[in-house]
Amino acid sequence: MRKIYLLFILVFSSSLTVAQKDLSYFLPDSLEYDSSIPTPESVIGHQVGEWHVTHDKLVYYMKALAAASNRITIIESGKTYEDRPQLLLTITHPENHKNIDQIKRDHKNLTNPELSNGLDVNEMPSVVMMGFSIHGNEPSGSNASMLTAYYLAAAQGSDIEDKLKNVVVLLDPSFNPDGLNRFATWANIHKSENLVTDPNDREFNEVWPGGRTNHYWFDMNRDWLPTQLVESRNRIAQFHAWKPNILTDHHEMGTNSTFFFQPGIPERTHPITPQKNQDLTAQIGEYHAEFLDRIGSLYYSKESFDDFYYGKGSTFPDVQGAVGILFEQASSRGHAQESVNGVLEFPFTIKNQFTASLSTFQAAYEMRTELLTFQKDFYKNSKQMASQASEKAWVVSDLDQSKLFRFAEMLDRQEIEVYKLAKNTAGFDSDNSFIIPTNQNQSRLIKAIFDVRTSFKDSLFYDVSAFNMGMAFNLDYKSLDNKGFNSSLLGERFTADQKPNSNIIGGKSEYAYLMEWHDFYAPKALNKIHKAGLRTKVSTEEIVLSNGETLAIGTILIPVKQQNQSAIQIYQIIEEAITETGVKVHALNSGNTSGVNLGSPSFEPLTKTSIAMVIGEGISPYDAGEIWFLMDQHYEMPITKIDVNDFRRADLSRYNVLIMPDGRYGSMGSQMPKIQSWLQTGGTLIAYQSAAKWLSDQKLTKVKFKKNKADTIGYEAYEDLGNNRGAQVIGGAIFEVELDLSHPIAYGLKKEKMPIFRNTTLFMEKSKNQYANPLRYTQSPLLNGYISEENVEKLKGTSAVSVSRVGAGKVISFTDNTNFRAFWYGTNRLFMNAVFFGQTISGSSAE
Template sequence: MRFLYAFLCLCITSFSFAQDNLKYYLPANISYNSSIPKPESVIRHQVGEWHITHDKLVQYMYAIANASDRVTIQDRGETFEGKPLVLLTITSKDNHNRLDVIKANHSKNTNSDNFKSDQPIVVYQGFSIHGNEASGSNATLVLAYHLAAAQGNEIDALLKNTVILLDPSFNPDGLQRFAYWANTNRSINLNPDPNDREYSEVWPGGRTNHYWFDMNRDWLPVQLPESRVRIKTFHEWKPNILTDHHEMGTNATFFFQPGIPSRTHPLTPQLNQRLTADIGKYHAKALDKIGSLYYTEESFDDFYYGKGSTFPDINGGIGILFEQASSRGHIQESSNGILTFPFTIRNQFIAALSTLEAAQGMREEILRYQHDFYKKARQEASAEQQNAIVFGDPKDAARTYHLAEILDRHGITFHELKSDISIKGKDYKKGYSYVVPKNQRNTRLINAMFEKRTKFQDSLFYDVSAWTFPLAFNLNYDETISTSIAGDKVEDLKKKTGSVLSKSSYAYLMEWHEYYSPKALNTILEKGLRAKVAMKPFNVDGRDYDYGTILIPIQNQKLDKDQLYDFLTTVATGSAINIYGVTTGLTQGIDLGSNQFRALSTPKVGLLVGNGVRSYDAGEIWHLFDTRYNMKLSKLDVGRINRMDLSRYNVIIAPSSGGFNGGVVKALKSWTEKGGTLVGFRSTINWLKAKKFINLELKTSDRVAKDITYEQRGNYSGAQVIGGAIFEVEQDRSHPINFGYTNSKIPMFRNNTMFMKADKQSYNNPLRYSKNPLLSGYISKPNLDSLAETVPYKSKRLKGGKVVVFTDNTNFRAFWYGTNKLLMNAIFFRNQL
């Protein structure tokens, strides 16, 4: 048996690479233009022999574009690591000569009541948004070659009737990281043993981008550079079909949509799912032909509009998810036999071709679907002719701006607020608020972004069940106001500028409300300047100042008063905040020399990373510090932490994790007891509790399944998961953890079932879930009852230091701007907690 097994592996290896392996992938009986370079002539290996690196992938795509009049290539931007984000446009030569006309006519199909069927269909094909799901990007080598070089009436008809937008790598940084891993661990004699190092990436793996984000959750928030270029392309073209090529577990087969019918978002038309199923018949036929197993209408859903396969569904297109069983390297044992990398590539390529076949075969029907989608949307919008949404924060222009920025990226029209108003007890200030008319083409997308939903057909979700944007940004908003409050249409969105409003010889004051105030304070402290925080409100020179106001005195600074003014002017401009000079320390309330102004020190922050840490959570924190607040953050690998000098840090953040070994416990406890502040998130709380870093009580569930069959057990358990919903939390604004917030309640995102009991002393519960906390999303009744009046935050002393814990992710997916300041408050005001 061992000999037979070895012989089979040798045959697979030899078959894959000992010949022109393009024949393994390409359709039979098609001739190819010899002037078009084959992949191996450029990348110096055959497709599937090695994992393609992003630099070689781009090199080949440029070679194809240079050699073929069917292909043009566009460099649309770059990743955090500077890798190009390229897009190929593939269509007939004649179509290329009038591409602007085709794009304009395609756009008219979404804006006019008149339907024209005599135009090409637009198909956006995107690959490997998860970098370690690499068969997709590797398949683009074959796909690009085939579309550029294939000859005959069939390809001519396809290219005449189709504009193909080929995005060969949604995630260049992750693809490069994974290719390095797979290739550096590849043996000459391919080994399918799943225990081999090749199939177990080191932390954080290649799935994510540079800052460890899952970019397939960013289509709607659009916070990352890779997302921004593809969303710009999407809205320029409004593709009829968008495909998103992924991988799944090694023991699976191949999945294509539609997914589970009951888990489709209610705003998605039913016809969308029927057309998806009709397209699926083309995939089935193609996979049947090569003998590949597959399934559909299971596992995956079409609910969250922030995924590549679902985002098109709210934009008049049809999104299709492909999931291929992954070899996770070059060859691996599976329950379906030996799974080779070339096999996975071939399935992705075949699905890409069947998509194009479906697009051509169903062209008029799909074009009409998109036309009718927008026609009906305009009718819905017209019924709300005078209705609009207003959102903003009278104390924070930056958070308001960043939500408007997302609307702008999605082509949504909005206006300035005509004048200051108050609606239902909420204030809206001109320059700090925007008005969104509902009567516009993208009205359905607006509804998807702003809706609050608490009723659902199904209780299971593949991803989050709520993402209401004004709640994520913690902004005041109202969906029932008139367009009469709208001022000028915003044509060129610009950030509010900051300044020092008056020069002082006594002191400067900076309120803590603005989103970028932590960036400003950190810059001030890093300069070696003295700053204090106000523990109580006060009034000076006729202006009210809230909890958390920052005081920068003139005396005993390393800069003289003129230098200080110049420096603070630079700080205010760079952080888009206002700083006020005052002439006296005598106030109404606490005077500026009061002990209620507490001295602040520069944060020296470490972030635990490495095995056991949830990389998504760690990456969100790294991204927040590095790209938003310009704060230095040391990433501390837990495998080395007991050999580090931790005295360099006064704050260490422990993202969500399953806990760490004894050496980490000893090092962190010793450091904390000597005066450090340890900030723990989510599941790390269990470890901190077990290792006696902090004493707290957690609620436990005593649910018992009754009348649940064996077949139903998965659905029952799944219904108890909080996949991602939004809840109301009551705030004690006098507590330093809440400095900078202006309302008595805040929306918080939660996707776990950790319920922390409140302290008996009410003043120790500055954040507390309300009695009826659900604002948007799904939660089971038992979990909702358990959550009510629990707390998401605690802070307790550990000898000379502090342990601060949050049950919830305050930095979720980079777009949850509304709770970022909770973490910043824990860092800057750590000695006041």
């Protein structure tokens, strides 16, 4: 009898029958609502929070609202990679809608000191951009967006009318449509009629890669500044079209938490952010506290989170005269889940997010003139600071025209003025350089993009501690002072249609072509050439043409007579392959080149790549997604994604390149003989970070990693435990490596040293075979960001890339992420060289 009783208690405690919450649960009960405005239930077929709203239903509802309300207009700002629409609702008083274009122009002009003096902020509405659920599996935000939109459309009374006259709300119901839909489907298909609240239930434990990310498994809340993803580009265009005063970013955190709103930890605010921004953030926080008090919700502020990296949604506005606000709500991760605070129901998480939207709306109304004045003064002060600063302009340069173009394109998306360098200056060639004057409206953002700092008030970071874009792109760059800069250096203004030109120098050849390898899109061209069936070789020595021009190691040879296609067909294949790139190809009529001739054994034959990548449980979806994105979006190269659970069934003979992203590979231990056998036949295995460590632990390679010794710091206060451990983390900083430019891994690179991004404490010892260490950390490796003194000592002189031989194959081990967040264009080259040229690395040069 006792056993039955205990069983009853366990079953009862892990299930819950929850009454559906109607609108009265969420909405302020002091107002009346227009009955002609459709409620969420009337469109999506269920109450808010009863089910997780799928993106299609969210779109239907927002369009229905816009059709019914004269307070709302709606646009489609773009499409996601999965072809879902991104929406933006403009919600304000009908009278404002009559001249909304003028309101928009005037508000944008507040950010231009040359135009803002004629604007009276007392007569202007404030603008709030409310953004929901950029992480798809943090869905309370997007579900709350329906309530927010309904409230603003349907609430009646003089109070709401006055607020709408003085505030324009830009509402994006889903920053991440693809991720939201993925997660909603997961939560809904595992919902029981009698809700299971046990955290062990499958409903709360998504399968890999989860719904947090977008289609390519990116954390889009790190892409506000780089804007490498299509969703980000669409969103940023709307941000700059309006320049809102407040931007809210609705997230979720651990189930046992409560509710967080900014400001974050004061010491972890980026120094470029003005103090007034943080003061306003704290002032707005008082509204959040008041509104959450009304509904009895627990909350906190000034802890846990920071405002340092400008690539996050809540920090990005802080360097542009606006106030970014992060909301973090404890997550039910499904429909209801047990927590230390009791059973956390999904409708309650939605209610908190909705309440924070109302408090933001109230703050935007009551603080309207202060917010508008701050925005106006921010740009005036920034312009004045820029005029007084020693840096008058930044010059950026690179022989890689495509990479340089992508850098300028990124700045252009952020409304930063970029110009062609009109004439040679300070050692920069005008043909390969851009110039960015600092005395412009986005001067603070420019300062952030080129920021370098290695000392900090606090050693803990919520995200990366360095994000210098000049380093990320591996550009030559330099600031110009008063003596070095004058307006005559400003050439044509950059526009996004000024793409680099490809060129076949010499026209059609009957003998051979030489394709230079330094352009970012050279791998794309080579893949197309291979796909068309042409034979190619890569030069391991410099080639001197008859005109005296020297082509670097890594140049691709495409002979004519040794192909199955005619000379004209070969010419057309190459011409099509280099279209939309900056790749240069030289047509030769003789192999009698200086240095080495074209028939020299110094040319290594290449084979068409067939690439597979291991993905799945335990493997970082971010790292895997970055590789997938690079291959698919930039290089148009197919890559087979093999789940770890399917690896034993996969026929590896189909592939000559296998990629293992960072992750845990313990479940694949039984597959080591299969991997080793594949390598013996000549495959190239590219392993990142923990994958490289795992291969070493499995004795497949002789690569050695330094061991982390146990702390011996003696007695410390318990309250300092987290900080002391956190100080040893390398959350993301930039370091210097030296390269062997003659090594295949470095083909196409021109400088013997380059910046590399590191976010791991794995330190790979140099191989005893000096030829197996093509990249090594210098003796003074820190360029930008935070690293503890202990770790910088460990890092000095270690290997960043190590090459191991296994039979006829190679294992190329990377300690660092060369493809980080899609904006590390500078080190993408290292990865692509491993893909194409790993097969050519001499066995005697590998460990």
